[in-house]
Amino acid sequence: MAAPPVIHCDRISKRYVLGTRVAGRTLRDAIARTVSDPLRRRERSHTQHRPPLWALRDVSLDVAQGDLLALIGRNGAGKSTLLKVLARITEPTSGQARIRGRLGSLLEVGTGFHGELTGRENIYLNGAILGMRRREIERRFDEIVDFSEVERFLDTPLKRYSSGMTVRLAFAVAAHLEPEILLVDEVLAVGDVGFQRKCIGKMSAVASEGRTVVFVSHNMAVIQSLCKRGIVLEGGAVAVDAPIGEAVSAYLRAVESDAAVDLGERQDRSGWNEVWLTEVEVRGANGAGRLATGRPAHFVFRVERARGFERARISCRFTVVNLLGHPVATFSSDDPGPADTEAAASEGKFGCEVPELPLVPGRYRIDVEVHGRAYLQDAIEGAAFIDVEQGVKRGRPVGGEGRGDVVVEHRWTTPSLD
Secondary structure, three states, X not given: OOOOOOEEEEEEEEEEOOOOOOOOOOHHHHHHHHHHHHXXXXXXXXXXXXXXXXXEEEEEXXXXXXXXXXXXXXXXXXXHHHHHHHOOOOOOOEEEEEEOOOEEEEOOOOOOXXXXXXXXXXXXXXXXHOOOOHHHHHHHHHHHHHHHOOHHHOOOEHHXXXXXXXXXXXXXXXXXXXXXXXXXXXXXXXXXXXXXXXXHHHHHHXXXXXXXXXXXXXXXXXXXXXXXXXXXXXXXXXXXXXXXXHHHHHHHHHHHHHOOOOHHHOOOEEOOOOEXXXXXXXXXXXXXXXXXXXXXXXXXXXXXXOOOOOOOOEEEEEEEEOOOXXXXXXXXXXXXXXXXXXXXXXXXXXXXXXXXXXXXXXXXXXXXXXXXXXXXXXXXXXXXXXXXXXXXXXXXXXXXXXXXXXXXXXXXXXXXXX
C-alpha cells in the first residue's frame, strides 16, 4: 500500500477582490479610515465594478515524500500564491491543503524574521516557529552560521542586513533546521552566483535524505538540474503535471505562443501599471528585421503612461534569455554610459543599440521590465523572440555548431617553447 502524500491539495481556489482593503481593528486604523474615506469615495466608483482576481482555480495535486517538484508558470500564474497557501501564510477561498510533516519555507525575504532582533535571535525564533526544541537548534547552530556566511554580523539587528544577507540567513535556517518539507520561492535570485550554487546543492542534499522540496523558479536550467517532476500553472490552474523535461517544454511553448499576442492584450504581466509596455521592435543591420552574430542590432521599446505620470522618470531593462530559460545578458537604462541619452525615454520610447551582437546563432526571448517612482511598473516575459543567424565576429566566422550563448572576442597564438 502506497504511503499517503505529504502534501495533498484538494480543489484549492484563491480569490482577491481588487481595490478593497482589510479593515484594521486599532484606534489608529479607525482614525485613518475616518480621514481617508471621503478621499476614497471617488475611487470606489471605479473599483467596485472590477471583477475579482482568481489567483488559484481548483488546484488539486499530491506530493509524495522525497519528491523534487518544480512549480512553473509565467508571472501571475499562481505559483507564489500556492506556496503561501501551503505555508499557511494565506487562507484559500475554497478547498484545503493537508500537510504531513514539519514545514520549512523561504518565500519572501525575511518572512518569519523580526527586524529588531539580531541574526542569532532570529535563528532561535525561526526554529521555534518550526516547532524545534532549543537543544535541536543549538545542535545545528554552527552549520547554519557557517552556511549563511554572516558570522561577523550575527549579533547585529536584522534590519541592518542587506537583502542578500537576509536571504543567506533565511535559507540557511530553513534548510538546516531539518524540515521534512521545504518550500522555496525565487528569493534565491537575490543572492550571488556562488551562494545560489550552494543553495541548489543543499536542496539536492535535502532531497537525497528523503525530504520533500517544492521549488519555484524561472530558470529552466536550474529546475531541470534539480527537479524530477514539474507542474505548469496557467491562470491559476494546473495545465501540465509531468516529468520535468515535458513540463519545461510545455511551459516554453506557452511562453513563445504568447509572443504572438498583441502586447496590449497580454495578461501575463506584473507591476503597478502606471506605465506599460506597448511595443517591442528589433532591427538588424540597415533596419532589416534579420539578426546575425557580429552585426549591429537595435532594440526599441515603446511605453505609455497613465495620467499624472507624464513627468516621472522611468527606466527600461531587458534580458536576453536562451531557450532553457537561462539569462544570457541584461541591459538597463539605469546603468548609463557616456554615450547614452535620456531624450528617447521622455518621448515614450527607449532605444538600445548593440554595435556587434555577441549571441551565437539560435533563438532567444526578450523579457522586459519598466520601472518608475522606485516601483516595478510593468514586466512581461517573452515580450518578443529573436532569431540570430550565422555571422562573423571581428573577422572570425561563427556557426551554429558551438556551445554556449555568446561569442567572446579572442585570438590564437603560438606559445613560446622556452
